[in-house]
Amino acid sequence: MEENSCPLNAPLSLYNIAIKQLSCNIGCENIFKNVYRDLPNHVLFDLYYQMYRDNLLSVLRKEFSNIEIFSRLLILPDRKVKLLQCFQSNCYNTNADLITSYANKCATIKATSSDKIIRDLIDTGLRLGAFFSESGWFVDSAQVLYEVELICTNNLHLPFAEYKLLDCYHRLLHVQAVYCKFDDANNTVKQVLQLITKLRQNDKCPNVAGLYTELSVLHFIRSEYDKAYHWGVKALEHVDSSLPPSVIIDVLRQASKACVVKRKFKKAYVLIRYAVNYTYEIFEDLHPKVADVLMDYGFYLLNSDSILSSVKVYEEALDIRKQIFHKDNLKIAEAHEDIAYAVYVNEYTSGRFCSARDHAEQAIQIMEALIPTDHLILASAKRVKALILEEIALDLPGVNSQSRDKMKILKEAEDLHLAALKISLNAFGEKNVQTAKHYGNLGRLYQSMTEYEKAERMHLRAISVKEELLGDQDYEVALSIGHLASLYNYHMEKYREAEKLYLRSIAISLKLFGESYSGLEYDYRGLVHAYTELNEIYRMIDYSNTLSNWMELREQIVRGEDFPIRNNNTERMSLKETLNKFFSMS
Incomplete structure (x- = not known):
């Protein structure tokens, strides 16, 4: 039997029946026999997925905790979504086991180890780090990638080591940026730029579009929009069709976001529309990359004043993430927060904020279970909830400006805004756009609380x-x-x-x-x-x-x-035409 034959989602067949029977046998014996591990990778995964569906989670956890086994599953791109689904049923225990297992293997590497052993171990770490990152487990991803970095730097004499190290820095920089580990990211940036310079001096630097995109992401998250735009454009200059599709998509969607914050909406639209269409061509509808690109499409629509459309796109992205990830996942929390804000903007004049509040509270609940209470990611969600609470308080029927119910809600909003401001000041300092936004939000809130002089001071600080x-x-x-x-x-x-x-x-x-x-x-x-x-x-x-x-x-x-989320026009521009159009626009 070939590894890529007989997919599990085929119509009922002898193959499906056999997989189901194997899972039933394992369930009865509560043991996974060694002979099963000799199955081809695709067949082995289909068996694991059936075990997940049969709720054999304790057995499955033991299997997934084995780095030798799990590394075989990571090389199956057509099973990625199902792997994410069944892995998360045990992730909070299995992650640590996998990290320990991988670190132990790294510790066995000696100077006498063969090039193939070292290369395979590096590749396994890169895949595992990317898997954790894609799942929203950024701390776990960083732990694995630090191990990869160490192996690479200890074996720079090998011909492939520098290229693998650059790949490691690419993935590590993304994790550090999105998890707001800015000091760590700054160190990685220094290492990246030094390595690129070294490789170029030897005329062997690979394509750096993906790395430049991560530099754009880092500056974007820090609200350094000029630098985000600069690196986003530089990434576009290095894009070509030879790059992996996921890298092309990431470059285009991040450059689009950088264009949005620079208010270059026409340029942003050219990039994000191609990214959306291309993503649907490459990946199945239920895929993390589809959700990612829809989140950025929603960002474009919201900021370009197509608010109702943005809500619909965000909801589609959330629905996809809910089908892939466990309910307590940062990826889902992020989608809840973005929908909360979009609904808040969309319903600003109607006063219907129940849905927005629900999404904001779900975002905060998930985040508080996963990250420290003073984390920058949580500050953003608190800000959104505070904005919503303020409007709810103002729309309370039949109450005066100083009513008890109203002031109670406004006080809760104030506590959230002040907590978000404190986190922002600690992370960025005074001179930052995010800090200024918090000042402005407090200005609006103090106006609602009839504290007009405090409101004026906050607005003036925000403007300055x-x-x-x-x-x-x-x-x-x-x-x-x-x-x-x-x-x-x-x-x-x-x-x-x-x-x-x-x-x-x-x-x-x-x-x-x-x-x-x-x-x-x-x-x-x-x-x-x-x-x-x-x-x-x-x-x-x-x-x-x-x-x-x-x-x-x-x-x-x-x-x-x-x-529309998808563009059915069969005469869509090619990647080259899209880039040419982008660079021809003022």
Whole structure:
């Protein structure tokens, strides 16, 4: 029997019956016989998967804890999703066993070991580290990859060692970046750049598109958007069709995200649309890479003001991750958080925040079970929940501004915002976009709590930091300006100051998003209120008409909004055409 024959999901056959019977025998005897391990890799995995379906988890755990066995399963790309599904039933115990087992094998490597033994052990570690990373177990992934790094650096005399070390750094940098281990990531970056320089001096440097993408990811997470964009573009310059599909997809989707935060939406769209279509061509619908690219597509849609479409795409990504991963998984928590924020934005005017709150709370619950309470990842989820709670408090029916129920919810929101701010300050310091966002969020909250002077101080700090880091024409600056204008307009009776801020916010929004941008509504309404209070009737009427025209235009845009997840156009651009179009755009 060939290893790639008789897949388990084929119609009922003798093969399926045999696999099922073997699993039943194991269940009766509660032992896995050595002879079964001599089966070809694909057949052995199908047996393991049937055991998972038959709930033979204790036996399965013993098998998966054996690095010799598990390394055979890691080389089966067509079984990856099923491996993720059945492995996670035991992951919290099995991970540690596998790491120990791999470390013990690494310790047996001697100077007399053959090149093949060393290379195979490195490859096993790279696959295991990637498997843990893809599963959201970043700490476990890093532990394995540090072992790989040590083997490589101890065997640099071997012809393949430097290339394997570069591959290791690629994977390790990703883990360190997404898990916010910035000091460790900085050290890895130094090692990466030194190794690339060394290889280039010897005219043997491999393609570095994937590595440059991880540099972009690192700077993106640290809110260093200029650097994220720089490395994202450099990665694109090295992309070609000879790269593995997963690397091509990662390069395109990360470069798209970098374009989004630089407000280069047309360029972002070219990249993310190709990435989505290409991912569906390469991978089955139920695959982690499909969920990853949909998360980034949702990010593009949300930030480019296609809010309802973003919610639908995020929900599709969450559904895929739920089918692959255990419910207590950081990948699922991430999707819950992003949906929570998208739903919050989408329902901002309706007041229907129950779904958003539920997703935010699920995200926090999962994260608190998996990571330290002061982790930067958790700060973001707390911020989202606090925003939602504030709106829920403001929409409570039949309560005054100082009601007990309202103030209780607002106090909970304040605690969450302050906790998130503290984490951000510890991680980034004062001069960071994320820190500035927390200041702005506190400004809005203190306005809702009728603490207007505190609100003003928070808004001014947010504006100052954002202007210093992003310039005076950025979307984030416009957002904070609009919030300060609202404070002056509705609560502090500083109508002239509010007018200036509203006009400035409108100018930035029109420049970046156009006349149909959803955020313009609040600025237009604010100006109508300010001019009413100033008794400037003609200007009030003028902006009332502007608001009315905006509402008609916005209704048309929303009604006509159509961003399908898949593009069925058979004449889609090739990778080369996509890149040429990207680089030809201003």
